[in-house]
Amino acid sequence: MLELAIGIILGCCAIGAGIALIAGIGPGIGEGQAVAKACEAVGRQPESKSAVTSTLILGCALAETTGLYGLIIGILLIFVAPGSFVGILMANLPK
Amino acid sequence: MDEKKRARFVDILLILLIVLPLAGAVVLKTVTAPVTPMEKGVQIGGAQVYFTIPLPIQELPISAAQINSWAVMLSILGICLYLTHGIKVIPDSKRQLAAEWIVDTVNKLVRSNMGEKFMGFAPFVAGILALSALSSLSSLLGLFAPTSDLNIVLGWALLVFILITHYKLKGGLWAYIKGFFSPIPVFAPLNIIGEVATPISMSFRHYGNVMSGMVISTLIAYALRSLSLTVLGWLPGVLGQIPFLQIGLPAVLSLYFDIFSGCMQAFIFAMLTMMFISTASPEDA
Numbered sequence: 001m002l003e004l005a006i007g008i009i010l011g012c013c014a015i016g017a018g019i020a021l022i023a024g025i026g027p028g029i030g031e032g033q034a035v036a037k038a039c040e041a042v043g044r045q046p047e048s049k050s051a052v053t054s055t056l057i058l059g060c061a062l063a064e065t066t067g068l069y070g071l072i073i074g075i076l077l078i079f080v081a082p083g084s085f086v087g088i089l090m091a092n093l094p095k
Numbered sequence: 096m097d098e099k100k101r102a103r104f105v106d107i108l109l110i111l112l113i114v115l116p117l118a119g120a121v122v123l124k125t126v127t128a129p130v131t132p133m134e135k136g137v138q139i140g141g142a143q144v145y146f147t148i149p150l151p152i153q154e155l156p157i158s159a160a161q162i163n164s165w166a167v168m169l170s171i172l173g174i175c176l177y178l179t180h181g182i183k184v185i186p187d188s189k190r191q192l193a194a195e196w197i198v199d200t201v202n203k204l205v206r207s208n209m210g211e212k213f214m215g216f217a218p219f220v221a222g223i224l225a226l227s228a229l230s231s232l233s234s235l236l237g238l239f240a241p242t243s244d245l246n247i248v249l250g251w252a253l254l255v256f257i258l259i260t261h262y263k264l265k266g267g268l269w270a271y272i273k274g275f276f277s278p279i280p281v282f283a284p285l286n287i288i289g290e291v292a293t294p295i296s297m298s299f300r301h302y303g304n305v306m307s308g309m310v311i312s313t314l315i316a317y318a319l320r321s322l323s324l325t326v327l328g329w330l331p332g333v334l335g336q337i338p339f340l341q342i343g344l345p346a347v348l349s350l351y352f353d354i355f356s357g358c359m360q361a362f363i364f365a366m367l368t369m370m371f372i373s374t375a376s377p378e379d380a
């Protein structure tokens with residue numbers, strides 16, 4: 001029974017981490033669009049390449065944030081959550 | 096001649112002040128690091144707690160992140176003192192030129208992003224930039240980067256949040272409260288959440304970038320080691336135990352995760368600090 005409980009905890013943590021990383025879709029699309037527009041801008045005005053590039057990198061790093069939230073949750077679910085959940089389970093075992 | 100000798104002696108002292116804190120942190124880490132055997136698998140955890148100070152309410156743990164960030168602060172102090180030691184009206188040394196370049200660059204950045212009114216913020220922005228960038232870069236020495244601990248970055252973000260609130264309150268308490276109920280009172284919960292989200296998103300952005308870089312590099316280094324032990328394990332004796340495949344790829348990854356990402360996030364943190372503070376300030380104050 002205990003093995004089953006621990007197995008459910010580990011499995012659900014892994015599934016949750018996978019679901020959390022769906023957050024990566026948003027920044028992917030967003031940064032892709034930003035890069036596409038930046039390419040257009042450089043094609044139209046090649047002399048403004050350095051300004052466009054620095055703005056693009058800043059914007060991409062900002063847009064990455066939402067993806068990073070998902071990544072943090074995923075990493076926590078894989079490396080931290082199973083240990084603490086199993087700890088809670090062990091502490092509450094009926095004597 | 097005596098004057099010159101003394102200047103050189105002070106220089107050496109200041110260089111020691113730059114190097115010694117970081118070296119001390121490295122030594123402290125090497126001495127106290129727990130040995131994790133290969134069989135236990137990859138271990139990824141938070142900062143190692145060196146010791147705890149007993150306080151009345153709660154114990155205060157002093158972790159590697161704190162020690163390292165203090166070391167980085169001392170180092171930055173040393174760098175500043177070294178660069179500005181013996182400055183003259185007409186610069187004749189390279190380091191004075193470097194110091195002037197740094198001050199000039201930060202002044203230009205602050206002037207173009209915040210305007211002339213906020214020039215007093217230039218040292219603060221430069222401090223945040225230097226502390227954040229050097230903290231992330233300290234992982235190149237094998238230290239636990241202070242910025243991969245949420246507590247450190249959240250501390251900076253809270254500082255910025257206090258500054259933002261201070262500048263918002265300059266327009267008067269009533270205007271500050273009324274700001275939450277605009278455009279219509281129904282938006283009040285959203286506005287309050289948005290206000291609280293500022294330090295959280297700032298700190299999570301920085302911490303998430305640096306920490307995820309650390310986790311990914313650790314995982315890849317571990318995977319390469321296992322692969323190397325499997326593929327090249329047939330080599331006789333000690334040769335079979337050396338992870339040859341670990342050579343190369345982690346260095347290239349570190350170029351992105353440690354150097355580029357760290358400096359980028361420092362720049363973004365400083366940039367956001369400037370933006371938030373300058374937009375929080377009322378127009379006519």
